[in-house]
Amino acid sequence: MRVMRDATAVATAQKLLHACGPSWLGDSYDHWSAVVKAWAVGSTRSLHDDDRRAIIYRIQEMDEAKMEFSRALENEENA
Template sequence: MGRVMRDATVEATARKLFKACGTPWVEDSYSHWSAVVKAWAVGATRPLHDDDRWAILYKIQELDEALMSERRALEDEEDH
């Protein structure tokens, strides 16, 4: 079965989870975010389809990577 959630819902959910949990300080951020999404899905009002879970997970990883890039850029700027 394909995705059920709209892109805007996926993005809003990903942003809420990312904001609530912050950047993981573990080496394997994929496992961290996968666990976060699974835990969130347990309390969801409807079952979360795998495609939706993957979409949320990919969006969270995009947010995480963007934040890390910003931090690296700021650190590089401070070093110069």
């Protein structure tokens, strides 16, 4: 039962990733889960588990893309 819209999950994920920066972890689920839980403590409404997972998965996607981009730039500079 998701309450949050996809666009809201994406916007929240972007804000959290921007605030925290990339995780640089191979398996970042636990890291981002802790970040989302900490953020949810101060949110104005309770966060449903499905919403929390949606935010975490969006952050992980963005995190992985950001790390891949950084690695590609680094490899290009080293070539």
